[in-house]
Amino acid sequence: MMGFSHAVSGAAVWVAVTTTMPGVGIAPLDPLGVLTGAAVCAGAALLPDIDHPSSTVATALPGGRVVAGAVSGVTGGHRGGMHSVLAVIGAILAAVALSFLVWTPPGWEQQLAVGPAIAAAVCIAVGTKCLRIARGWFASWTIGALSAAALMWWFPDQFGWLPACIGLGFVVHLVGDTLTTGGVPWLWPVMPRRPVAFRRTLLITRLWPSRGRFALPVLGNAGSWREWILTVALGLFAATGIVAAAVRLLAPLVA
Template sequence: MMGHSHALTGWCAGLVAAPMVGLHTLPEVIPFATAAAGYALLPDLDHPHATASRFLGPVTRLLSTVLRACSRGLYSLTKGPRDERCRGTHRHLTHTVAFAVFLGWLAAGLSELGGGWTVGGIIAFGLLLAADVLGDWLLVVAVTAAGFTAYFGGLDDALTASTGWVGAAITIGCVAHCLGDAVTKSGCPFLWPIPIAGETWYELRPPRWLRFRTGGNVERLLVVPVFTVAGVLLLPGVWGQIMSVLSRFSPPSG
C-alpha cells in the first residue's frame, strides 16, 4: 500500500515543483510529475519485495541486491555511537537526501551526455514504474501529453529540452518518498550524514501521535484519498476552472 502513497505524493510534489523549473502547460507538467511519481518508488529498491525491486525481474533484483550491500557497508562505516544495531539495509542509504541529490545529479549528467533519447528512457522508466502502481490510466495521460508535444513542438526538441529538469524530477520524487516514510512509525534517516544525538542515521519522525503504520487505516483512508484529490486539483488550470464554475452559483455581491 505504501507504494501507492509514494507514487501519489511524488506526483503531487512534481505538480507543485513544475512551475519552479519553468514548466506550466499540461504537456510540459505531466512528464515532469510522472517522472517524480515513478522515482518516488525507487528508494525502496533496498527492499527485496518492493515494487521497484520486482519491476524488471532479475535486472532490478540484482540492482536491489547491490544497493542493499552498499547500504550495509555504508552503515557499518558511518554509524554513530548511539545508532541501533541492525543490518543497515532497508531505509538507510537510499532513504537519504544525499542519495536523492546524487541520483538526480547522475541522471542530469547522463542526459547531457546521451541527449534527448537518453532523457526519454529515464522518463519512460519512471512512467512505467508509476503506472505499475497507479494504473494504466497514467500511460494514457502521458502518451497523450507526448502526442500533443510531438504535434506542436517536435518530440526530439522536447526531450532535449527536458535535460534541464529530469534530474530535478528524480530528486523531488526520492525526497517525497523520504518525507512519506518519515511520518510512519519507523521514521526515516534522510538527513544522513548529519549527526543528531549521537546517531549518524537518526530516524526523523513527528510526535508519536502523528505517526501512522505503513499500510494501515490512516494511510488507506486518509493519505491516499487526500493525495488523489490533490493530484487532480494541482493540474494546471483545474483549480481555476473549479472556481469559475463555483462563481456562477454564488450570489451577486451588494
C-alpha cells in the first residue's frame, strides 16, 4: 500500500473500534479519544516504513534517513523485520515503556505524561502530513506538538489508549501490505523459502511464503486502482465517524 492509504486505513480502523456509529464499538471511547486516537493511529500506521529512507516517517524525523538506513540494515530492508509480528510487539512495548516517562511540575499533584505526549506528537505530525491536512513539515509538527501538549496538560487520562492505538496502527499497515503482491514477512526472522501456491481465482492469485513474505494480493500492486477504491471507501467511513465524534464533542458547548 501507499503511505496515504496506510494513514487512511489507520484512522478508519480506529473509528471502527472506538465508535458504534458508524463503527462496531469493540472498545468505545469518548469523542475526544476518537478524534485524537484517529490522528495518532493514522500516523502509527506509517511507522513500519521507518525501514525505508524515503518514507514519510523517515523524512519527518531529524536524522530520520540515517535511522531508516540503520533500521533497514538490521531488519533486512524495506518490508523486512519492521513488517512482522515481532515489530508489532516491540512497538507496543515501546509505547508502554514511554508511559513511565512522566513529570510532575513544582506545586502540582497531577503528573504530566511526557513520554506518551512525545509519541502522540510524532504520530499526529506524520499522519497529518501524509493525509495532506498540513502542507509542510513545520505545520504538521506544530499541529502534532500542540495537540499532544494540550492532551498532556488538560486531558492526561486520554493517553491510556496509546499503546493499543500504536499497536493497531502497526497491524493495519501489515494487513494492508499483505493485500498487495509484495507481501510482508509476518513471521520474521523465520523465513520459509519454498513457495506454496494456492488455487488461482479472479482476484486472488496466490498465498505464499516466498522469501519469507506472505501475501493475499487482492489489491494487486501497491497504488493500484483497487487500492484507491478501498482507500476512498475507508476515507468516507473514517470521515463519517470523525464528524460524528466532533459533533458530540461540541454539542454541549452550543447547547
